[in-house]
Amino acid sequence: MSHDSRSELYQQVIIEHNKNPKNFRKIPSPTHEAEGYNPLCGDHLHIYLHVKEPGGVIEDVSFEGDGCAISKASASLMTASLKGKTRQETEVLFDQFHRLIKGELRPDKDPNVLGKLSVFSGIWHFPARVKCASLCWHTMKGALEKVKTVTTE
């Protein structure tokens, strides 16, 4: 069974976020930041976060970098969905997004809080591209855990 990338992967939402990414900027004095690198395709991201303590609420999150449409759209959608979330909520999203892109979570059947992020539900049919969508999430997690550099290899 072959899967058509035009209908399953390059949906309008992804094309739009690639073209006009949200939060594509640097936060002047971030509380957390990390660099993510995918050596296989050369995707390179920098994630910045401003976390307000106590409470651990993400007040601002942004990214910069260079990569394919999938990685850019994923970072854009991630930053949009993380704003205002607590660390705990972020962990839930991270976990659900991970299961989504591995094909283990079906957004139409399984309860979830993914919202717009479920646009990536077809990506598991394209195994070589899963890392493109997950790079920003791993980098964000690394930033929160104070890891400076994250790679997908």
Place this chain on the structure above:
Amino acid sequence: MDLDIQRIRQDFPNLHVSVHGKPLVYFDNAATTFKPRVVLEAMDGYYQKYTSNVHRGVHELSEKATAAYEGARGKVQKFLNARDAKEIIFTRGTTESINLVAYSYGRHSLKPGDEVLISEMEHHSNIVPWQMLREEKGCVLKVIPFNDQGELIYSEFEKLLTAKTKLLSIVYISNSLGTINPVQKMIKAAHGRGALILVDAAQAVGHRRIDVQDLDCDFLAFSGHKLFGPTGVGVLYGKAGLLNKMPPFHGGGDMISSVTFEKTTYNTLPYKFEAGTPAVAEVIGLGAAIDYVLSIGFDRIEACEQGLLEYGTRALQKVPGLRLIGTAKEKVAVLSFILPGVHAHDIGTLVNDEGIAIRTGHHCTQPVMQHFGVPASSRASLSFYNTTAEIDRLVEALLKVREVFP
């Protein structure tokens, strides 16, 4: 003397598969080539009728396998026009061949301050072994730059080549740019300075006739799988005088004459460098691949591929904004390109929908990508079994990519 492409395509079973319900267009020949049926049959014949180890038994099957294995060595010798079959060492591939020279020659002959000269367009496999050697031996790595067409800057090569240069390790044909380097001229110049020369012929071997005596290189490396043969087998050619002086690379069976716990004496060439059971089936397959290629002939292969290169270079200009990476005067049918605003991996995935296989990424030549200031490129690498109709399909697919990414 045009090639009957449709007849030739019948020799390659893998050309006739479907991807996404469309006939496959295979434009990733620089990564690996397809194998003609005769290669598959030669390997199958060994596994079905005379499986056995080589150089060991006196039984019928072992003798038959040894004869086939050594017969393949003879074919490689003739193919490269080496003086002697013992100058042909079977390895796992180009990478291992280069590492053999780095470890066996480099480790024992290079001293701190000695220079190894490579170029900016080397595959990582002709960069990293020398960097590892640099760490260990304190030798110096120098790099010949190329211009924006992807041609080596010869005057820079002449400046970098000095009495300190002990080894010039140079790619014959670039995998990411398609450039054919003037290796013969460079070899002569390097010999004039007393340096040895290793030629990385991984990409050259399927496209150009190679004569090691005419080139006068000291070492030459290639892989079977880029010559329509199987993966897992490669060749290191070396001048016998040099190979005799070099210590073994790996220790084990077949590379010894006698072993006691006090002392081991090594076998003679080429066995000194072939420790352990070799890839017997693959070597036999490589021999069959050489027979096949020679039956077509490099004159015809070259003419056919140049036709594809010219057609492809023109056809790709129909795609708005497309920029070719690598426009050397002397090049093979490698069409690397970027589409501004579209990442190579998105191009790769989208053209795959149309049944087209191209390589996207850095092609194991990150310095080449850095030269052009791009993280990645797309590459269509063609072989004589490809057609202009297939190029048209790539152009159509790229126009569709432009629709997705206007």
